[in-house]
Amino acid sequence: MSVLQFVSRICGRRARLKFTSFILCFLALAPAVRAGPSLAIDAATGQVIIADDAGRPWYPASLTKLMTAYLTFSALKAGKLKLTDRIPVTRDAHRVVPSKIGFKTGTRISVDFALRAMLVYSANDMALVLAHAVGADLPDFVARMNATAHKLGMTATHYANPHGLYDPRQVTTARDIAILALAIQNQFPQYRHYFSEPYVRVGRKRLRNRNLLLRQMPDATGMKTGYICDAGFNLVGSATINHHRYLAVVFGAKSAKARADIAQMLLETAAHRRGTYKNAELVTQIRDQVGAKPGNMRNIVCKGSDRIDWAEPSQLEGWGASFGRLNNASKADTLLAGRLASTSDIISGGDAGVVRVPGTKEYVALVWSLKEAETLSLCAFLRRANAHCEVIPPTAFAEFARQASADVPKSRVRHHHGAKVNK
Numbered sequence: 001m002s003v004l005q006f007v008s009r010i011c012g013r014r015a016r017l018k019f020t021s022f023i024l025c026f027l028a029l030a031p032a033v034r035a036g037p038s039l040a041i042d043a044a045t046g047q048v049i050i051a052d053d054a055g056r057p058w059y060p061a062s063l064t065k066l067m068t069a070y071l072t073f074s075a076l077k078a079g080k081l082k083l084t085d086r087i088p089v090t091r092d093a094h095r096v097v098p099s100k101i102g103f104k105t106g107t108r109i110s111v112d113f114a115l116r117a118m119l120v121y122s123a124n125d126m127a128l129v130l131a132h133a134v135g136a137d138l139p140d141f142v143a144r145m146n147a148t149a150h151k152l153g154m155t156a157t158h159y160a161n162p163h164g165l166y167d168p169r170q171v172t173t174a175r176d177i178a179i180l181a182l183a184i185q186n187q188f189p190q191y192r193h194y195f196s197e198p199y200v201r202v203g204r205k206r207l208r209n210r211n212l213l214l215r216q217m218p219d220a221t222g223m224k225t226g227y228i229c230d231a232g233f234n235l236v237g238s239a240t241i242n243h244h245r246y247l248a249v250v251f252g253a254k255s256a257k258a259r260a261d262i263a264q265m266l267l268e269t270a271a272h273r274r275g276t277y278k279n280a281e282l283v284t285q286i287r288d289q290v291g292a293k294p295g296n297m298r299n300i301v302c303k304g305s306d307r308i309d310w311a312e313p314s315q316l317e318g319w320g321a322s323f324g325r326l327n328n329a330s331k332a333d334t335l336l337a338g339r340l341a342s343t344s345d346i347i348s349g350g351d352a353g354v355v356r357v358p359g360t361k362e363y364v365a366l367v368w369s370l371k372e373a374e375t376l377s378l379c380a381f382l383r384r385a386n387a388h389c390e391v392i393p394p395t396a397f398a399e400f401a402r403q404a405s406a407d408v409p410k411s412r413v414r415h416h417h418g419a420k421v422n423k
Helices: 003-011 017-028 061-077 092-096 111-120 125-132 136-150 173-187 189-195 256-272 329-342 372-384 394-407
Strands: 028-030 039-042 047-051 087-089 108-110 201-203 205-208 220-226 234-240 246-253 318-324 353-357 362-370 390-392
Touching: 039 173, 039 256, 047 329, 061 125, 061 136, 061 173, 061 189, 061 220, 061 234, 092 108, 092 125, 092 390, 108 220, 111 201, 111 318, 136 173, 136 220, 136 372, 173 189, 173 220, 173 234, 173 246, 189 220, 205 220, 205 246, 220 256, 234 256, 246 256, 256 329, 318 329, 318 372, 318 394, 329 353, 329 362, 362 372, 372 390
Parallel strands: none
Antiparallel strands: 028 353, 039 047, 039 246, 087 108, 201 205, 220 234, 234 246, 318 362, 318 390, 353 362
16 A cells, blocks of 8 residues: 555545645544553453453452442352341441432441442442441451452452542452452352343432443443542443353543443453463463552543643654544544553554544544554454454655654644553
8 A cells, every 4th residue: 555545545535645735644642541451351261361461450449349249249148138138328328428329327228229229320328338237347347358359369459448439558450350250250140130230220210320331232241330530430341242251351441431442342352362262371360560559540530631642743653553533532542442452462562642634523543663564463353353453554654754844833743752552
């Protein structure tokens, strides 16, 4: 493909373009900070299919409620509680910050309702209600959470509360969350419905499930969302595709939609890879990143900054690939994050960003600075999975860099480095 043909295709033009007229087609944007650690596994075997920083510490946010649910299910199994038991709303539950149901102190509700409200609507007050019902008191319940995490092999997890509101001591990893989610699915299959119900009814209100994956992916079967400023948007998503179960963990996405989109890409890619990972390691074999600090998304998701900056045009070099063209930078950035996460074992280097198409409201998710063989393998894999991938030759980037240095006004160029694909 010639440079002009490539540029014409990216810019959506039918006619041949002169070099001086298409320079701005390649003004690249450094992507907003990528989603954090991610993981996809075979839920039947526990084998790792996709892993990116899966041993890195992260704040769990409301994924904490998975452990609260696990301990509640354990109490039900042991006969210490029944789903029909009516348990009181405690004072601390009434006072906790949203999201919550908001019942007054002393109101008695069923264990069944508390589970639904906690797992469907992510109600913090219901997590506290269940913690008091299962444990002797709140400190006792938190101690049980940590003891259970240790027993399950969640070696990098520490709990400080049952709901997931920010506490610097409360950390986990994608590896550990996957282990917990598998334990819930395998040990308590009779309670899987709590993670997929479309809403919880409170009086005349129907509070919708916060997991968008359930509404956009027909094969999705659950499980749980999480969000605080410091964690960004987290998600454990499960799906059954062609009669096989898969589980994905996404940390640090920049929106509820982004975490669902990334999880869907991971799950669909995992299904496509079935049969190619017979000798893959188990999720329990992923190593912890000892000494690493938890990622922090506060400045990205809670200050209105999408962290997308103009990049120096000369960065675009080597071989590259386009993952697709979308109608805004945020959507393109989410596509980029999902594709990078699901192909982390194929791409061994390079840079990534979002390319703006001038004269339109469209953007292209792009990687560059790759080797030819790596780029060809990347696109071949994605095409087999019915995902868009267009190989970009180095001549296009080289010619653009030469022209851009002469024709782009200096005021339009800021010197920002693109994000490394693998770190």
